[in-house]
Amino acid sequence: MSAIKSLQERLEKEFLIIDGAMGTMIQEHVLDEAGYRGDVFQAHPSPLQGCNDLLSITQPAIIEGIHRAYLEAGADIIETNTFSSTSIAQADYGLESLARELNVAAASLARKTADDFMRDHPARECFVAGALGP
Helix, strand or coil: CCHHHHHHHHHHHCCCCECCCHHHHHHCCCCCHHHHHCCCCCCCCCCCCCCHHHHHHHCHHHHHHHHHHHHHCCCCEEECCCCCCCHHHHHHHCCHHHHHHHHHHHHHHHHHHHHHHHHHCCCCCCEEECCCCC
16 A cells, blocks of 8 residues: 555544654754754854754754654654755855755655654554645
């Protein structure tokens, strides 16, 4: 059975829970500029603090932990950390050329987290949804 069919079938029979605010959970980590840059973007010429989508590349353990926390709290669906992963939004940070890479990294991380969670909890079926902001 495909995931799409399974999702449709489940939605016909029950309510599914989607995760909560990624940005709020990220703020709990109180990252500074260096935390956002990680090792990869140390020489980037623009400030990066506040670019939450970048954390899927520079701090994947934080994003994975947030996804996992939502799944452990009962979420059936986790959203990718891609609210601002568009070339327009990333222009604020001089990262517009990374829009695709940000989306791929975030989607891969969310899918891996869901798969790992289901392996640890075989009775649970979890889904990943892409998130896109303004």
